[in-house]
Amino acid sequence: MYPLLLVRYGELSLKGRNRKTFEDILLNNIRSALADLPHGRLTKTYGRVYLETKDNWAELAERLQGIFGIVSVSPVLRRELDLEQIKEGASLVVKDTPGSTFKVGVRRPYKAFPLNSPELCHALGGHILRNFSHLKVDVHNPDFVLDVEIRQEGAFLYSQTLPCLRGLPAGSSGKGLLLLSGGIDSPVAGFLSMKRGVKIEGLHFYSYPFTSERSKAKVVELATRLAPYNGHGVFKLWIAYFTEIQKALQKGSYPNLSITLMRRFMLRIASKLAQREKALALITGDSLGQVASQTMESIHVINEVTNMPIFRPLIGMDKQEIIDLSVSIGTYETSILPYEDCCTVFVPKNPATKPKLEQVLRAEAELDVDGLVSEAIEKTELLELRN
Amino acid sequence: MRNEIYLDNSATTPVAEEVLQAMEPYWRIQYGNPSSPHLRGVAAENTLNSNRKQLARLLQAEPEHLYFTASGTEANNIAILGAASSPFFRRNPGHIITTPIEHPSVLRVIDHLKELGWSASYLKVDRYGHVDAQEVASLLQPTTRIVSVMLVNNELGTIAPVREIGRLIDAANRERQHKIVFHVDAVQALGHVPISIPDLKAHLVSFSGHKIFGPKGIGLLYANRQAQLRPIMFGGDQERGLRPGTENIPAVVGLTKAAQLVLDSLAENVQQLEELRQALIEGIKTIPNSRINSPLHGAPHLLNASFPGVRGEVLVHFLEQKRIFVSMGAACSSKKKGASHVLEAVGLDQEDILSAIRFSLAPTLTLDQIQYVVYSLKETVEEIRNIYI
Numbered sequence: 001m002y003p004l005l006l007v008r009y010g011e012l013s014l015k016g017r018n019r020k021t022f023e024d025i026l027l028n029n030i031r032s033a034l035a036d037l038p039h040g041r042l043t044k045t046y047g048r049v050y051l052e053t054k055d056n057w058a059e060l061a062e063r064l065q066g067i068f069g070i071v072s073v074s075p076v077l078r079r080e081l082d083l084e085q086i087k088e089g090a091s092l093v094v095k096d097t098p099g100s101t102f103k104v105g106v107r108r109p110y111k112a113f114p115l116n117s118p119e120l121c122h123a124l125g126g127h128i129l130r131n132f133s134h135l136k137v138d139v140h141n142p143d144f145v146l147d148v149e150i151r152q153e154g155a156f157l158y159s160q161t162l163p164c165l166r167g168l169p170a171g172s173s174g175k176g177l178l179l180l181s182g183g184i185d186s187p188v189a190g191f192l193s194m195k196r197g198v199k200i201e202g203l204h205f206y207s208y209p210f211t212s213e214r215s216k217a218k219v220v221e222l223a224t225r226l227a228p229y230n231g232h233g234v235f236k237l238w239i240a241y242f243t244e245i246q247k248a249l250q251k252g253s254y255p256n257l258s259i260t261l262m263r264r265f266m267l268r269i270a271s272k273l274a275q276r277e278k279a280l281a282l283i284t285g286d287s288l289g290q291v292a293s294q295t296m297e298s299i300h301v302i303n304e305v306t307n308m309p310i311f312r313p314l315i316g317m318d319k320q321e322i323i324d325l326s327v328s329i330g331t332y333e334t335s336i337l338p339y340e341d342c343c344t345v346f347v348p349k350n351p352a353t354k355p356k357l358e359q360v361l362r363a364e365a366e367l368d369v370d371g372l373v374s375e376a377i378e379k380t381e382l383l384e385l386r387n
Numbered sequence: 388m389r390n391e392i393y394l395d396n397s398a399t400t401p402v403a404e405e406v407l408q409a410m411e412p413y414w415r416i417q418y419g420n421p422s423s424p425h426l427r428g429v430a431a432e433n434t435l436n437s438n439r440k441q442l443a444r445l446l447q448a449e450p451e452h453l454y455f456t457a458s459g460t461e462a463n464n465i466a467i468l469g470a471a472s473s474p475f476f477r478r479n480p481g482h483i484i485t486t487p488i489e490h491p492s493v494l495r496v497i498d499h500l501k502e503l504g505w506s507a508s509y510l511k512v513d514r515y516g517h518v519d520a521q522e523v524a525s526l527l528q529p530t531t532r533i534v535s536v537m538l539v540n541n542e543l544g545t546i547a548p549v550r551e552i553g554r555l556i557d558a559a560n561r562e563r564q565h566k567i568v569f570h571v572d573a574v575q576a577l578g579h580v581p582i583s584i585p586d587l588k589a590h591l592v593s594f595s596g597h598k599i600f601g602p603k604g605i606g607l608l609y610a611n612r613q614a615q616l617r618p619i620m621f622g623g624d625q626e627r628g629l630r631p632g633t634e635n636i637p638a639v640v641g642l643t644k645a646a647q648l649v650l651d652s653l654a655e656n657v658q659q660l661e662e663l664r665q666a667l668i669e670g671i672k673t674i675p676n677s678r679i680n681s682p683l684h685g686a687p688h689l690l691n692a693s694f695p696g697v698r699g700e701v702l703v704h705f706l707e708q709k710r711i712f713v714s715m716g717a718a719c720s721s722k723k724k725g726a727s728h729v730l731e732a733v734g735l736d737q738e739d740i741l742s743a744i745r746f747s748l749a750p751t752l753t754l755d756q757i758q759y760v761v762y763s764l765k766e767t768v769e770e771i772r773n774i775y776i
Contacts, residue, residue, distance in 0.1 A: 209704030250774045 002075035069169030099143025170231030173197030185285030241379035397747035459595030480504035481532035544689030553588020578649030601645030660687035670761025716743025
């Protein structure tokens, strides 16, 4: 029924000179997200976007609801600039909208229309009250607003506003490297950074044959589920060869520190890869105090290997909040598949919750740290996932 | 294919060449539906009947007691739920006797019946999964309707004394108005131990095609009249209404051919398997701190062993790099540690469960291949033990 979708992107408007760049990124992301759905033109006007539908507004709106940077979407009816036609359209829109109180909001950039805004408001309000006996006017707190815009191209009518993800368009902030395990947390951390405009690439540490082919397939599946939020283009997933490091750590004489040491290796590899790939930050799924490697002491000692910024968007969330978000973004079902990952196969009996830096450095002195890191990076493979 | 050594034949087997050939015409040439009135249908019906007769001969059963199903799991479900749905027991939830080491397609069905008000008793098992037939007598209750015991355990290879249990049930039934039905899951037994239906003294016996070099998607249920089976699925009259759905003729032909092949050469196969298994046992004994979990006199194709200090899943992945395919004794999930209900039931400790590996053999393997497996196993266990301190 609605030939148009009105797409609003509030936060971008604040961004001054960068506004055009941001808008271009958003439009690009929208185009690539809609590539496989029939749709018409995408037009930018007055700080919002109109999308022409092909009798499929609901499906298009649903897709738009998964794109960062969009605040809300409204399905829009269009009528000729003629009062009777506008009234008929208003009836259709109102019939399609739940609620028992309403008000009419008119905007009239096209001043040649014979009625001014208050007059048109009045005319449409009266028309609706006459035709819908269950409706009352409430100008302060209405259940819905019938918005009418009078422009040279015609009259645009809408009443529903579907909330979207908000945030900034993926890619508008810069590139970040997400440390992606097979667990619940890291995909959520990726999602939250994309929400602030980060374009992410994934990095998974693969320890075959300590873990199985299936655990890699699981990470690929998680990355595929994150990819649609990541904007235009392929989703890059790096698979780092971690087996030799695991072996070296298991042989070391500090079993309780093996997790701390492992995480330090991961950050070293991630930092080098990020530098090479021109990513500006690392992203992890750490949530303070959740496990031994996520105490403040651990994070402090682990962080010590890099001066690359590390985003930890889950730091203040509790497990249930993370799980809820993971369910709503569609990664939970995959995350709980029971395949081993390196964090489950190698957990020592008593992992240190308060590792000491001096001790960690002593343990690393026994290892060929640079050699192991270089080997892992050399053998890293790149998977390019398409939406 | 050539250079891989597949020791997971209890999970599934490759389809034998002769089986594939036997099935071939039934996909595109003799593709008819046995229910159709025309000649195509009649031909398919004849194929169905002749295969049923041939299987009956092979198992020494009556053709009218054989029902084709879509899997061994389905056969188990129809057997137990069908016996539980007799007019009397549908209104009066009964009692079931089984073992704690049955396949999930038996145990979970019984769990389901328990939710409907049934009760269940589980026979005691020893360290190797052996049950005592006499214990069945002591567990019988006036409301006992079903006894279900698997002939060969799929994780350990333990053989159950089903004949004795069957006799005991026969005796008990003489004085009962509502008869006890005896179900035997013989999925892992077919082709590995001699099976003659009259000998089993069972009213219900389940089989599967893909464990005997036949196709997947086909199972077989023997059910005699005393079982008084009621259908649990509804539709057409196929399989005399017990298993509605158009018959899978190619798979029926494949199952028959596979059964014929494994039963015709049963004696040679068993001898070959025994030799292979013995060689594997000898070899594993040379690996320090290893344990054989299977009974000495079990099914000839199955051997379960533990290598403490080595996670089963890790060993599986190390061996697959050498193109040796084995399976874990326990489930792979780290989140459900020690999920093998069988190994837990026989009382293995956690370390032995987590490090358990199941080798399941096929007669096509050679002693040389087993020697190579033992060599690789020894090397790999040592390698992994050196990594994990």
